[in-house]
Amino acid sequence: MSEGDVFAALANPTRRELLRLLLERGEQPVQRLADHFDMRRPSLSEHLKVLRDAGLVVEQPVGRQRLYSLRPEPLREVADWLGPYERFWRARLADLRDVLDRLPDE
Amino acid sequence: MSEGDVFAALANPTRRELLRLLLERGEQPVQRLADHFDMRRPSLSEHLKVLRDAGLVVEQPVGRQRLYSLRPEPLREVADWLGPYERFWRARLADLRDVLDRLPDE
DNA sequence: ACAATAGGTAGGAGATTTCCTACCAGTCAA
DNA sequence: TTGACTGGTAGGAAATCTCCTACCTATTGT
Numbered sequence: 437m438s439e440g441d442v443f444a445a446l447a448n449p450t451r452r453e454l455l456r457l458l459l460e461r462g463e464q465p466v467q468r469l470a471d472h473f474d475m476r477r478p479s480l481s482e483h484l485k486v487l488r489d490a491g492l493v494v495e496q497p498v499g500r501q502r503l504y505s506l507r508p509e510p511l512r513e514v515a516d517w518l519g520p521y522e523r524f525w526r527a528r529l530a531d532l533r534d535v536l537d538r539l540p541d542e
Numbered sequence: 543m544s545e546g547d548v549f550a551a552l553a554n555p556t557r558r559e560l561l562r563l564l565l566e567r568g569e570q571p572v573q574r575l576a577d578h579f580d581m582r583r584p585s586l587s588e589h590l591k592v593l594r595d596a597g598l599v600v601e602q603p604v605g606r607q608r609l610y611s612l613r614p615e616p617l618r619e620v621a622d623w624l625g626p627y628e629r630f631w632r633a634r635l636a637d638l639r640d641v642l643d644r645l646p647d648e
Numbered sequence: 649a650c651a652a653t654a655g656g657t658a659g660g661a662g663a664t665t666t667c668c669t670a671c672c673a674g675t676c677a678a
Numbered sequence: 679t680t681g682a683c684t685g686g687t688a689g690g691a692a693a694t695c696t697c698c699t700a701c702c703t704a705t706t707g708t
Binding site: 515528 | 561618624628
Binding site: 554556581582584585588589603605606607 | 665666667668669670674675676
């Protein structure tokens with residue numbers, strides 16, 4: 437299902453904004469999404485295609501509209517990738533806290 | 543500090559692999575990192591520059607070598623961005639579980 | 649049937665990415 | 679000091695990205 441590259445899909449700010457709109461407002465037709473960008477509709481269509489290929493959105497035709505909605509599952513790949521780094525930076529923060537604790541009072 | 547775009551830095555598989563190597567093996571000189579890629583060293587240098595600009599690695603000159611090490615803090619931006627979507631997909635999983643619970647036994 | 653609307657595809661221009669081969673500067677060892 | 683080693687920069691080729699205008703299909707309302 438998730439054919440395209442999720443990381444690459446997230447690299448573009450317009451695409452991240454599209455995901456944010458879908459998260460906040462739920463299912464939206466293309467025109468409604470396009471209203472919030474200073475960009476022609478065909479460009480938006482291409483961004484939506486990238487998101488579709490990455491499995492991050494799904495479309496559902498309703499009359500002459502296509503309702504796009506969020507499909508967050510592929511983001512789990514990103515979260516999983518992030519996990520070990522998160523553990524690493526928490527360990528660093530803990531170390532920092534230890535150092536600060538050992539400082540003489542001021 | 544984090545001048546460059548973290549999301550864009552993570553879009554490239556070679557750069558993600560570099561971060562993984564630094565996470566697993568700690569501080570490494572460039573040549574040691576380059577040994578693990580089928581790529582010329584100057585290209586690696588450029589990838590390291592992108593990671594440096596994103597604040598994801600720091601270099602420390604030691605003799606004629608430069609030791610690179612991981613600086614995971616900018617990844618927090620990614621983790622923070624991911625948060626609301628993670629909540630969303632957990633809610634979806636919970637919904638799915640509810641539906642399955644209501645199914646007649648088989 | 650015809651016009652208007654929604655949204656995709658085609659094709660292209662310009663910017664950016666990603667790789668390469670030189671080449672350069674700094675450090676170390678003989 | 680000379681030669682080898684580490685790693686960066688310069689410049690360029692090819693691929694990819696991101697935007698555009700023009701155009702097409704499908705659906706809806708009159």
